[in-house]
Amino acid sequence: MRKKPRTVFRALDGIVLLDKPQGLSSNQALQQVRHLFRAEKGGHTGSLDPLATGLLPICFGEATKIAGLLLGSSKAYETTAVLGLTTDSDDADGAPLLQRPVPELDDATIEAALAPLRGAIRQRAPIYSALKQGGEPLYAKARRGEAIEAPERDVVVHRFDLLGSEQGPDGTRLRLHVECGSGTYVRSLVRDLGEALGCGAHVASLRRLWVDPFSQPRMFTLDALREIAARGEAVLDGCLLPIEAGLSAFPRAAIDAEAALRFGHGQTIDCEAGEDGLVAVYSLAGRCLGLAQREGGKLSPRRLFRWAAAATREPEQPVAPSA
Structure with missing residues (x-):
């Protein structure tokens, strides 16, 4: 069996806007893209859950020096919430906790539940999150079955709007648009919306649409990057944005x-x-x-x-x- 040749890395500076696929962690996605570009140094600008898709800015070389600045940027998401079931991770990847009947809902009732979750709010993080307690991520403690008191923190939610509702195979679904500041968990917003509606809820899908300053991003899927790479490294490098693009704000x-x-x-x-x-x-x-x-x-x-x-x-x- 032939061994896969080792990647010979190179010095490379710039930013690529990845459309992260579902099922990969942000770090797994980063490493695949880094190897594809053969970049010596790489980092991403804020984790997306494995369930989530969408914009994940990846920084190479000197661009990693501004990755922390992009972490604090405003972001936008579209998410689908399933009403009636709560899970331990607040999304579809978690274990079911409690099933409750979904009451009759109209747009006015949903809007009344959404309104208190906008603006400057206090939010409790999911127990399956990368926040650290005692130097260890909460998700590591949760996986060991430890009792966790997830921390609360102040976040800002600029928009939390209903796009539509439908009946799916798993019950009533709400499509929602979220625009928020740094540190906001969409899973927590959906969880708290479900509690306000009296039936609980969890995230079934989540897609990140943009991250400031990339408000109209030209994203590349992993498959697209692989196809471009097959046409030559110089063509692949054409997918990179200069560092200046990340500092435009x-x-x-x-x-x-x-x-x-x-x-x-x-x-x-x-x-x-x-x-x-x-x-x-x-x-x-x-x-x-x-x-x-x-x-x-x-x-x-x-x-x-x-x-x-x-x-x-x-x-x-x-x-x-x-x-």
Whole structure:
């Protein structure tokens, strides 16, 4: 039996917008894409449950330095909730806990239950989640059968709207649209909606539609990436977005070559007046050199890309427009 050849990795920077398939963990999806691109370093920007599909931004190389920033971005989902049954994971992959009859429901009743779950709310995380207690994910404790008191935390839900309802083979189903801030669990929203309706509920399907700043993403499935890879690595690399695409929502500060030299070596530099806060610092050629804290007319480096120190020693190429 012939062994599969080992992947020879390469230095690669950029972001690929993966349409994650159902059944894979986010890390499994990341590793498949990383091997396909032969990227030395990779990371994703916020886990999707194995049951979930949709947008999973994957960062390679220097783009991993902004992955944490994308974790805190707003996100949108479409989910299907099945009423009448609760599970231990709050989704269809979990073990059934309690079956209850579903009352007669109309749109007004459902809206009344949705309304308190919008805005700034306090939410209890699912026990099967990646949140850590004592340095260990909750799901690891849950799998061992330990009693868990899942933590509550403050989250923001911008939209939680009913798209439609239908009778499925497993009972009444609600199609819902969710737009929310960082740390929000759609499974918890559906669980709490079911309790407000008096019958319980769990997530049957979940799809992530977008993540800021990728509000109209061009996503690639794994199969599509494999087909593109068969046409050559240069063609595959055309699927990558530049790091700048992930920073489009940040205020910009452009600096000249002399300032870029000092900034690239970690020195605080003068800048034009602007609102204080984290900004993306660009060379005059349009390449992002890193992130800085702007305060009182000064830019203090916070995160530099490896090319920042060489910005004035190497000819710069204009950055390709983001897709």
